[in-house]
Amino acid sequence: MNKIYEKTIRALFFKFDPEKGHEIVKKFARFPIPTFCRDTTELNVRIKNYKLRNPVGLAAGFDKDAKMISLLSSLGFGYLVIGSVLKQESMGNPKPRIVRYENEQSMVNSMGLPSVGIDKFVKNYLDSIIRTDIFISIAGNTLKEFIDIYKIVKKLTPFIELNLSCPNTENGMLFQDADNFETLAENVSKLKDGIIFVKVSPVINRKDAENLITIVELCKKFNIDGITAVNALPVKEKSISVGYGGLSGKKIFNFMLNTINLIKEYSNDKLILNACGGIFNSEDAFKALILGASTVQVYTSLIYKGPCITCEIKKGINVLLKKNGFKNLEEVIGYKSKLSNK
Numbered sequence: 001m002n003k004i005y006e007k008t009i010r011a012l013f014f015k016f017d018p019e020k021g022h023e024i025v026k027k028f029a030r031f032p033i034p035t036f037c038r039d040t041t042e043l044n045v046r047i048k049n050y051k052l053r054n055p056v057g058l059a060a061g062f063d064k065d066a067k068m069i070s071l072l073s074s075l076g077f078g079y080l081v082i083g084s085v086l087k088q089e090s091m092g093n094p095k096p097r098i099v100r101y102e103n104e105q106s107m108v109n110s111m112g113l114p115s116v117g118i119d120k121f122v123k124n125y126l127d128s129i130i131r132t133d134i135f136i137s138i139a140g141n142t143l144k145e146f147i148d149i150y151k152i153v154k155k156l157t158p159f160i161e162l163n164l165s166c167p168n169t170e171n172g173m174l175f176q177d178a179d180n181f182e183t184l185a186e187n188v189s190k191l192k193d194g195i196i197f198v199k200v201s202p203v204i205n206r207k208d209a210e211n212l213i214t215i216v217e218l219c220k221k222f223n224i225d226g227i228t229a230v231n232a233l234p235v236k237e238k239s240i241s242v243g244y245g246g247l248s249g250k251k252i253f254n255f256m257l258n259t260i261n262l263i264k265e266y267s268n269d270k271l272i273l274n275a276c277g278g279i280f281n282s283e284d285a286f287k288a289l290i291l292g293a294s295t296v297q298v299y300t301s302l303i304y305k306g307p308c309i310t311c312e313i314k315k316g317i318n319v320l321l322k323k324n325g326f327k328n329l330e331e332v333i334g335y336k337s338k339l340s341n342k
């Protein structure tokens, strides 16, 4: 099925500017399609008091304005992360702002947080046909913006992801700084309903690792439920208008695994982890789950491999469960650390 997608739809879309293809999909995405991919109970995932039907999520960024929920929720995902949404409307960075590295199944984006703003986002959301769980990713330039949006979105869904790590705006990583994060976590926790995740950058050096360890400690202190690791990796890229962007896809897979490993080590099993970054197949997903991720998120691989990727990953995980003697996914999550604690 992937090969058909690659030779037809992808071949056609890849002739356009990368954003043009996305715009075309958006036009057709207001309606659901029949779901062709069923879930089995072995793949259910517990997130505190909630249950996701399967662990394969769509990462933030694909549907920033909540315009494609109806179509996307028919594709078999266990959940969709919609957003990131800002309080006010924003145009983002000038184009061109996406470049594909086809041979490496990776890409760089510098969208710069374009958003229709929270009011239109909520309207789009409420107009959607929703057939799977929805996480909403929120971003803010100030503490007040984060808090104001949080108060609105927590009424829509129990699952909120705070984006601390946009590589493409001046303030995109402000709240990843441990002192700023402490203020954000403390304030959000006072208003908390449901589940809160924070999304962090990949760890590439010791300084990043130290900062992330502090974030992990603060999450535990302020009752933040989990971490999505990782956002795109900041890189320079001349063919993008602003000269820099965030690298995603296969090239960041190992950074993702290392970051998940680090968080797991310091979380004392108190945080729920979502693995995001370069997951293209069930083997990739299984590696992240065994390390301790409860779910996996895809985005770049959806573009390279097409909408069948969700079913392929789910089917592949089911095969890997049986092959490795696990009864269900819950037994797999964090299996590696359970082994080393024996």
Ligand code: RRO
Residues within 6 Å of the ligand: 061, 084, 109, 110, 111, 112, 113, 114, 139, 163, 165, 166, 167, 168, 231, 232, 246
């Ligand atoms: O909009 C973006 O440029 C963007 C965001 Br908010 C993000 O979190 N990650 C990314 O790669 N791009």
